[in-house]
Every structure is written in C-alpha cells, then in structure tokens.
Amino acid sequence: MDKIKLLLGDAINELKKIEENSIDLIIADPPYNLSKNYKATNDNMEFDEFINFSRSWLSESKRVLKPGGTIYVFMGMRLISYTHMIMEKELGLEFQNWITWHYTQGLGKKKNFSSRHDDILMFTKPGAKPTFNLDDIRVPQKYYRSINNMRGANPGNVWQFSHVHYSQSSRQPHPTQKPEGVMERMILSSSNENEVVLDPFSGSGTTVFVAKHTNRKAIGIDIEPSFIQETRERLDEQFNGFDSIDERMLRVPNDLNKKEIRKEYFKNHIEWFLKNHEKSLDSFIKEFIKKYDLKIDQDEREYIINISKKYNVKTKSKKKNVENHSISLF
Ligand SMILES: C[S@@+](CC[C@H](N)C(=O)[O-])C[C@H]1O[C@@H](n2cnc3c(N)ncnc32)[C@H](O)[C@@H]1O
Structure with missing residues (x-):
C-alpha cells in the first residue's frame, strides 16, 4: 500500500x-x-x-x-x-x-x-x-x-x-x-x-x-x-520535531557524579528521550549544564559542545550556537 x-x-x-x-x-x-x-x-x-x-x-x-x-x-x-x-x-x-x-x-x-x-x-x-x-x-x-x-x-x-x-x-x-x-x-x-x-x-x-x-x-x-x-x-510541511513533549523528558537526573557516567548519560538522553524533539534539546542542555556546572571540566565541556553541535542545537535567540551558549553558561 x-x-x-x-x-x-x-x-x-x-x-x-x-x-x-x-x-x-x-x-x-x-x-x-x-x-x-x-x-x-x-x-x-x-x-x-x-x-x-x-x-x-x-x-x-x-x-x-x-x-x-x-x-x-x-x-x-x-x-x-x-x-x-x-x-x-x-x-x-x-x-x-x-x-x-x-x-x-x-x-x-x-x-x-x-x-x-x-x-x-x-x-x-x-x-x-x-x-x-x-x-x-x-x-x-x-x-x-x-x-x-x-x-x-x-x-x-x-x-x-x-x-x-x-x-x-x-x-x-x-x-x-x-x-x-x-x-x-x-x-x-x-x-x-x-x-x-x-x-x-x-x-x-x-x-x-x-x-x-x-x-x-x-x-x-x-x-x-x-x-x-x-x-x-x-x-x-517540513518536519522539525513533534509539537509537544512530556515535560519529564527534559528531566536531568540527580547524582550523575562520575564523569564517565555523566558523559555517557548526556549522549544517551539526547538519543533516547529527545529523538524527534529537536526543539527541546536547548532546554535540556541548559538544564544539564546548570545542574552539573561545578563538576564539569574542560574536557567534558568540549564533549558536550561537540555532541550539541552534532545535533545542531540552537539557543532560543536562534542566532547563538552552543559555543556562544557555552560562554554564558560555563
Ligand atoms: C475529535 S476529531 C479528531 C481530531 C484529530 N484527532 C486531530 O488531532 O485533529 C473527530 C473527527 O471525526 C470526524 N467525523 C465525524 N463523524 C465522522 C464519521 N462518521 N466518519 C468519519 N469522520 C467523522 C470529524 O470531522 C472530526 O474531524
């Protein structure tokens, strides 16, 4: 058919x-x-x-x-x-x-x-x-x-x-x-x-x-x-993600204390929970950075930036990309 x-x-x-x-x-x-x-x-x-x-x-x-x-x-x-x-x-x-x-x-x-x-x-x-x-x-x-x-x-x-x-x-x-x-x-x-x-x-x-x-x-x-x-x-119409999301999909778990676990979790969260929800990537990433800001070292920041780039994350202003975003948040 x-x-x-x-x-x-x-x-x-x-x-x-x-x-x-x-x-x-x-x-x-x-x-x-x-x-x-x-x-x-x-x-x-x-x-x-x-x-x-x-x-x-x-x-x-x-x-x-x-x-x-x-x-x-x-x-x-x-x-x-x-x-x-x-x-x-x-x-x-x-x-x-x-x-x-x-x-x-x-x-x-x-x-x-x-x-x-x-x-x-x-x-x-x-x-x-x-x-x-x-x-x-x-x-x-x-x-x-x-x-x-x-x-x-x-x-x-x-x-x-x-x-x-x-x-x-x-x-x-x-x-x-x-x-x-x-x-x-x-x-x-x-x-x-x-x-x-x-x-x-x-x-x-x-x-x-x-x-x-x-x-x-x-x-x-x-x-x-x-x-x-x-x-x-x-x-x-051009598809750029579904129009609604269960707010829990944006939830960043507490206690992701080990760097390697956190890195793996960050990538998985995007691929598992935010698939087809590109419009929500920005708020998830902001929330993640806010929660783990003090724990993240330079190496991990670069990792987050690279993954964010891969998914073409834009901030709300649509002008800034994640690197600008990193200036204000890191
Ligand atoms: C509750 S709405 C569906 C809304 C839809 N889920 C959406 O997201 O847009 C019900 C629809 O049933 C259609 N409808 C009513 N009686 C019908 C019938 N006997 N056969 C087929 N469609 C019918 C109406 O035209 C209406 O669009």
Whole structure:
C-alpha cells in the first residue's frame, strides 16, 4: 500500500472496504457528542444513536485489526464507560489500560470544576501477543542509582501534555487537534516501523503526521473534505520535531557524579528521550549544564559542545550556537 492514504468518507463505510486482519494499530479520536462544529457533522446525536454508531465503527475496527493489534480510543468522560462496555463485553477485546491525558490549560468553568483531562482506552485484539515497545517510550529517571534502569522508567497511565496552543506553528484550523506527543507515545509503543496505523476520525491528521515521521504506514479517514485537505497540507510541511513533549523528558537526573557516567548519560538522553524533539534539546542542555556546572571540566565541556553541535542545537535567540551558549553558561 501507499505509505499514507487519506480517505474522505464515513468511518463505518470506509472501514467496511478494508481487508480484515490487515491493520497493526488503530488510534481513534471520534466525536465525543459534545456539539462541536465539525462542518460536515454537528456532533450531536441522541444517546441511542451515539451508542449504535460507536458499536458499528468499533466492530468494524475490530474486524480490520490484526490479532494482537492494539486499539486506542479517546472519549469524553460522560460516554467513556459505555465505550468501555462495548469494547470489552460486546466485542471481546482485551482491556490493557485506561489512560488519562492530563492537560494544564482549558476553559475555566464557573459552576463546577474545570475539566483538565480526557481519557483514552487501550485494548488489544485477542489471538496473538500484542506489541509493546517499552524501551521506545520510557521517561528519564529522577536519580542516578545503580538499581535504577537508566534507560528510563515506564511513563505510567497519566500522561501530561499541553494542548497545541494557537501561537504554535503546528496549530491547525481544526477545532479539536490533539498534541502530536500523545499520538507519538501510542505509535512508538504499539507498532513497529513499516506497520500500518489507522485513524478512522483523522481530523487535522495528527495520527497520520506522526506515523509518517516515525516511519509507519498510515490510513486516515474523515468525513469533512476541508480536514482531509488540511491534513494533505500538513503532511507536506517540513518536519522539525513533534509539537509537544512530556515535560519529564527534559528531566536531568540527580547524582550523575562520575564523569564517565555523566558523559555517557548526556549522549544517551539526547538519543533516547529527545529523538524527534529537536526543539527541546536547548532546554535540556541548559538544564544539564546548570545542574552539573561545578563538576564539569574542560574536557567534558568540549564533549558536550561537540555532541550539541552534532545535533545542531540552537539557543532560543536562534542566532547563538552552543559555543556562544557555552560562554554564558560555563
Ligand atoms: C475529535 S476529531 C479528531 C481530531 C484529530 N484527532 C486531530 O488531532 O485533529 C473527530 C473527527 O471525526 C470526524 N467525523 C465525524 N463523524 C465522522 C464519521 N462518521 N466518519 C468519519 N469522520 C467523522 C470529524 O470531522 C472530526 O474531524
């Protein structure tokens, strides 16, 4: 198949045309039935209609998923328990996780508590061992300890990523664009390179964009022509790192006291945790230098500068390179 396929149409109809057991990973971010204006649809069904719609697209999704394949489903808190019931009890999918996506900004309510999370169900299709690439999605440890796995820790099931802000260049016109970092974690953990990722409600194309830049194949479906066009344009944009990151990825562990360990850690951190997040290299390096400033000798400084150069690290001013940076910080 083509590396990226965009299909304009209704998710259920388009899923019906896809061969059974052919998809490795599904990421579905359907309408939450909250009356959002998605142009072609108004996201406002009667309860029974919504449940039947969910049942139909989830059942088609199960059919196209390979045995052992994973499906992630975003849903608002008022309807997620029904989605869970359909997936587990009616369709016999295997429950893996209930993930909370915690965001720090959002609408301020006056009558009760403001919403600060969306939830994501993670299920797998029975019949084969699911893929779970833990090493590809670990987060840095807080401390260097010989008992700690310095490859990093499991990120857990509460994921903190901010919404894509209107001022960010990656912000699309779509009303409910999700952060790329959330999709990145799902794709890296639950699929391998060259496998097929499907998003039946692809919107602005976040899933297909992340799939493209993590070397997966992808199929995106959306019923609104302008969102498909928005995705096409997004896919043509130059890639310079994903638009969001789990803040823990920037964490510099304490107690990296031995020079050789520190040097190795510095290089590993960039390659493991900041891959595809070039925009965050600068703050990580600054933080590292700040924390270990008094311990670093000339030789180690040069090592850090050389690695930083290799990754073309720029300071925020964009004019200074790491050597200028070293003047102020060393
Ligand atoms: C929550 S949004 C997806 C946002 C997307 N994850 C992103 O990051 O941009 C849901 C999308 O489902 C689409 N949609 C609604 N009903 C649909 C249907 N029956 N078939 C396919 N797409 C549909 C809407 O046009 C909307 O773009």
